[in-house]
Amino acid sequence: MLSVLLAKLIATAVVVVGVSLAVGKLGPRLGGIIAGTPIVLGPGYFFMLRDHSTEFIQAAALSTLHALVATLLFSISFVVTAGRLSALASLGLATLCWVPAALLFSRVPGGVGGAVLMYLAILLLAEGIRRGLRLRQPVVVARSGWFDLALRGLLAGVLVSVATTLAVKSGPLLSGMLVGFPVGLFTIGWTLHERYGPDVARATVSMAQKGMLSLVAFGVVTAALVGHLPPMGVFLLALLASMGVSATLFLISQWRFRRALASRGGTLDS
Template sequence: MGVVTALAGIGDAAFWAALLAKMGASAAIVVLASLAVERAGPLVGAMIATLPLSAGPAYTFLALDHDAAFLRDSAVASLPAIAATALFIATYAGAARRHGVAASLAAALAVWIAAALLLNRLGGGLWIAGLVTTLVILACIGACRSFRAGGPLPGRPKRAGDVLVRAGIVMALVVAVVLAGRLAGPGAAGILAFAPVVMVSLAVILHPRIGGAATATVLTLSLPGLLGFVAALVALALTIERFGPALALPLALVINVGWNGGILLASRPRRRHAVPPPRPPSLETDS
């Protein structure tokens, strides 16, 4: 009966009007952010990529359609998706140095789907999911250590179709999340909300233009930023029912942004106290 009601709501014109608005808003956010990624350098770009560019709007729209308990369950279900994204990045980074974008993406997405489904079946609640996700991310950081070295991104020509690719990917995700939330419940919605949309967009755009090695550098530099997602989701799950979406969602955003900002500050080279150069020997002699 619930599925019939959900299907009836999907057929309503107001539903599709709201969905189109959600698709447009989310696409605009991710397109603008991914353009910034390409101009900010590998580390800054990686930290931008691990902001909740697609998940944030997805959770905001879920909050408009569902209650706090639904969002809490979605947050717990999102944690395995974060672990799967770490495995996606590790797989792509390893494949991109030897293969093209299509083969690398196919392998990485297959790993993401399998990992998200498998880890989601483990259960255990919020704390077990958070611990497992953290351990997976740390393992991927260690495994990808050799891929992190890299200088500034090489120059690349602009292509008008890039914007359409990025917009199309994120709009497809918004549709999937909204429909999953209505038809399949919080588990599917939570997993899809953290599908690696930004990572896929960056791979599709950057790999053909700057090469697989440089793209692998950008993606692997984003792995520490995924730990900010874990902290934000745990905070969201703990606060959403007590404080409501109006406070819990901004708090999760602040945690995520603060974590990435801390990584950037910690990565800044420390300025050493300048040692004054020795004075040249005086030409004057003592009389």
């Protein structure tokens, strides 16, 4: 059992660190797309799809979608409080919001469709709060240091190994929730708050709210296709769907940026 836990922890940490490094090396276009990939959900469901039944995966995917709805509340809590509290205090409060919210949303009927509608509704709320706070865009290029990468990889590895090995004994609800915990937002919020201040951290976390739609796509495709295709076929299609949503969001943001720049009579380097 211990060897299995360690193998999954190390494998997940390698994936997380590798993707994070690639984001910084490939430039804003490809890096932005890759940053939206499910670097924690991916390894988690890779292991679960190999080892568990269709019914288990469907229930776990629905639990993950509910956890992603709770993650929006996590991000809202951090954005609202990080300007007045320390990084760890605001993240602790956000986590205290996430845990009961994930449990509560898991009891809401409606299946996958209901979870997606809940996500979209709270995303609108988050967007309204972001606009109301008038958060400024980050003015620094915040690159991850080795401490950030190691922390993110370690936390992700622990969550995935526990969720896919130990938590499965408690059923798919707990497994799906654990792999849906916002490891990325937690580490990004912490390190940016400490290194660049609350304004950069709040703006960055708020910008990630729409990007999480790529994770929603991963969960929806997994729930819809499991049992109809081979497990690795489900995994690959879910990953492609996630990357497609991330690429679409990135291209839309680029188009809006170019249009805004053109309306001001500016120029944009290619």
